[in-house]
Amino acid sequence: MEKALPIVEVCNLTIGYGENIVLKDLSFAIDRGGICTILGGSGCGKSTLLKHLIGLYRPFSGDIMIQGRSIVTATPKEKDLMMRGFGVTYQSGALFGSLTLLENVMLPLEEFTAMTRPQRIAAAREKLAMVELDGFDNYYPAELSGGMRKRAGLARALALEPELLFFDEPSAGLDPLTSADLDRLILHLKDKLGATFIIVTHELDSIFAIADRCLILDKRTKGVVADGDPRELREKSANPWVKSFLNRNNLRYCN
Amino acid sequence: MSMPFDIDQRMEGRIEDVGSFVQNIVNDLIRMVIFTGELTLVVWDAVRHPRRIRRRETLYYMDMCGTDAVPIVVMICILMGIILGFQSAMQLQKYGGDVFIADFVSLVIVKEMGPLMVAMICTGRAGSAFAAEIGTMKVGEELDALRTMGLNPVRFLVLPKLLAMLLVMPLLTVFGDIVGIFGGMIIAVLKLGLPVVVYYNRATAAITPLAFLLGLLKSFVFAFIITVIGCRRGFSAGNDAQGVGRAATSTVVSAIFWIVIADFVLTFFYSMIGE
Ligand SMILES: Nc1ncnc2c1ncn2[C@@H]1O[C@H](COP(=O)(O)OP(=O)(O)OP(=O)(O)O)[C@@H](O)[C@H]1O
Ligand SMILES: [Mg+2]
Numbered sequence: 001m002e003k004a005l006p007i008v009e010v011c012n013l014t015i016g017y018g019e020n021i022v023l024k025d026l027s028f029a030i031d032r033g034g035i036c037t038i039l040g041g042s043g044c045g046k047s048t049l050l051k052h053l054i055g056l057y058r059p060f061s062g063d064i065m066i067q068g069r070s071i072v073t074a075t076p077k078e079k080d081l082m083m084r085g086f087g088v089t090y091q092s093g094a095l096f097g098s099l100t101l102l103e104n105v106m107l108p109l110e111e112f113t114a115m116t117r118p119q120r121i122a123a124a125r126e127k128l129a130m131v132e133l134d135g136f137d138n139y140y141p142a143e144l145s146g147g148m149r150k151r152a153g154l155a156r157a158l159a160l161e162p163e164l165l166f167f168d169e170p171s172a173g174l175d176p177l178t179s180a181d182l183d184r185l186i187l188h189l190k191d192k193l194g195a196t197f198i199i200v201t202h203e204l205d206s207i208f209a210i211a212d213r214c215l216i217l218d219k220r221t222k223g224v225v226a227d228g229d230p231r232e233l234r235e236k237s238a239n240p241w242v243k244s245f246l247n248r249n250n251l252r253y254c255n
Numbered sequence: 256m257s258m259p260f261d262i263d264q265r266m267e268g269r270i271e272d273v274g275s276f277v278q279n280i281v282n283d284l285i286r287m288v289i290f291t292g293e294l295t296l297v298v299w300d301a302v303r304h305p306r307r308i309r310r311r312e313t314l315y316y317m318d319m320c321g322t323d324a325v326p327i328v329v330m331i332c333i334l335m336g337i338i339l340g341f342q343s344a345m346q347l348q349k350y351g352g353d354v355f356i357a358d359f360v361s362l363v364i365v366k367e368m369g370p371l372m373v374a375m376i377c378t379g380r381a382g383s384a385f386a387a388e389i390g391t392m393k394v395g396e397e398l399d400a401l402r403t404m405g406l407n408p409v410r411f412l413v414l415p416k417l418l419a420m421l422l423v424m425p426l427l428t429v430f431g432d433i434v435g436i437f438g439g440m441i442i443a444v445l446k447l448g449l450p451v452v453v454y455y456n457r458a459t460a461a462i463t464p465l466a467f468l469l470g471l472l473k474s475f476v477f478a479f480i481i482t483v484i485g486c487r488r489g490f491s492a493g494n495d496a497q498g499v500g501r502a503a504t505s506t507v508v509s510a511i512f513w514i515v516i517a518d519f520v521l522t523f524f525y526s527m528i529g530e
Contacts, residue, residue, distance in 0.1 A: 051399065054403050055403070056399050056402060056403065080405040080407075081405065083402065083403050083404065083405045084404070084405035086403075088400070088403045090396040090399065090400060091396070092395055092396050093395075094395055094396040094397050094399065094400035095397070095400075096392075096397055096400075096401075097391075097392070097395075097397070098312070098315075107404070107406075108404050111404075111405075111406060112405070153400075
């Protein structure tokens with residue numbers, strides 16, 4: 001049987017800002033329907049990689065294919081269309097401050113679906129309930145805590161029920177229980193929507209609980225140092241840095 | 256006493272300063288033209304699909320840039336009328352041309368000071384607010400979020416502001432014109448002892464419909480300049496709080512600069528067609 005087309009494919013990608021190369025010569029493919037986490041030390045370029053994957057920045061070289069189509073060479077119109085096909089949450093939530101929570105979640109529905117207003121409200125309420133924010137419909141983002149904003153951002157990303165979701169540190173700043181709820185929500189969505197998740201995260205517990213795969217980036221080599229099932233990597237990785245990263249040891253103290 | 260050598264060096268520095276100043280202006284102009292092009296596409300799209308205009312935001316900005324600016328516009332323009340009245344009264348009295356104060360004040364206000372003063376007020380209130388708002392959205396990754404949702408930030412953020420400004424600034428200008436002319440009347444009546452009716456009749460006779468419309472056209476152009484500069488500065492703001500502050504400041508400086516340039520060009524053209 002022919003192998004299914006990977007949902008995200010990265011070839012020889014080099015990215016950075018201005019003159020400064022953050023990551024170089026990355027190549028990997030992510031298959032449909034899994035949960036892939038990207039981790040690495042702070043400042044190693046996880047958010048940068050994510051922002052390139054979703055087409056916000058143009059890479060120095062290399063190509064990024066989403067569902068078999070290049071987002072690097074796409075025309076602005078095609079890019080808009082591709083971007084509509086996936087949901088993204090940002091490290092800071094990135095809700096629109098001039099809209100209430102409900103309006104934030106309704107916005108993509110308003111712009112891209114033919115739903116009537118009551119339908120939109122119902123759909124948006126359902127998404128907010130999923131992230132346990134029911135009852136906060138008319139709050140403005142400024143009136144919410146950081147974790148609540150993050151969850152609302154998640155609800156907005158889910159609004160169009162996309163097949164591909166990118167999360168930038170969804171659980172940072174959440175308490176352990178909410179964070180565990182979030183993990184359950186992600187697993188539930190994976191089963192229900194058959195969606196693919198690409199998640200940047202530092203939460204080891206959540207990685208071991210939900211991830212099928214993890215890519216570990218390294219600042220020094222500016223590339224991927226490990227790629228595979230996080231549980232296996234933790235036990236069997238040949239790279240001591242990776243092993244200690246996943247086991248929460250710090251090499252500096254145990255040498 | 257400085258040595259000739261120092262003077263040479265300082266001159267060189269000056270010339271460099273002038274050079275980079277001019278270069279900045281040219282770069283600014285190029286980027287503004289590009290942004291205006293992008294905006295034109297969005298406006299064209301809005302003309303074809305008026306239903307897609309975000310009405311609520313437009314109303315919000317009309318309120319913010321228009322309604323909320325009325326008190327300050329009234330204050331400034333009435334004072335401007337009084338100042339113009341004073342200055343012209345002193346000159347006209349010398350030649351016994353007291354009655355021309357009405358012509359002078361009303362024409363200067365309608366053709367020049369009304370649109371200009373309203374533009375200055377709107378630069379300080381709306382232009383800097385636009386830059387700060389968009390800059391803050393950039394810092395908070397909201398612009399990224401808009402783009403990845405497939406929403407055009409120009410349509411979403413600039414269009415409502417532009418529409419609101421284009422609607423509201425001419426209205427404010429009409430308002431400012433009226434109170435400014437009224438300010439001149441206070442001086443005409445109190446200082447020169449001119450009857451109110453005489454002032455009124457001369458003023459209404461002096462302002463031709465064309466002069467009035469050309470004044471409004473100026474305020475249209477100024478509204479466009481303020482919105483474009485404010486929004487563009489917001490989009491190119493640095494990614495931190497200081498960047499947002501700098502964007503707001505530089506909006507005010509360059510909007511005033513370009514408003515004065517535009518005013519000069521328009522006044523020049525108006526004089527060519529005899530207005
Ligand atoms: N807008 C930018 N302009 C220039 N350099 C940037 C910009 N954003 C990030 N960088 C640089 O790129 C590198 C990677 O940053 P990035 O935000 O991707 O890190 P990260 O892995 O997401 O870190 P964290 O875990 O702390 O979120 C950093 O060294 C940073 O200095
Ligand atoms: Mg990050």
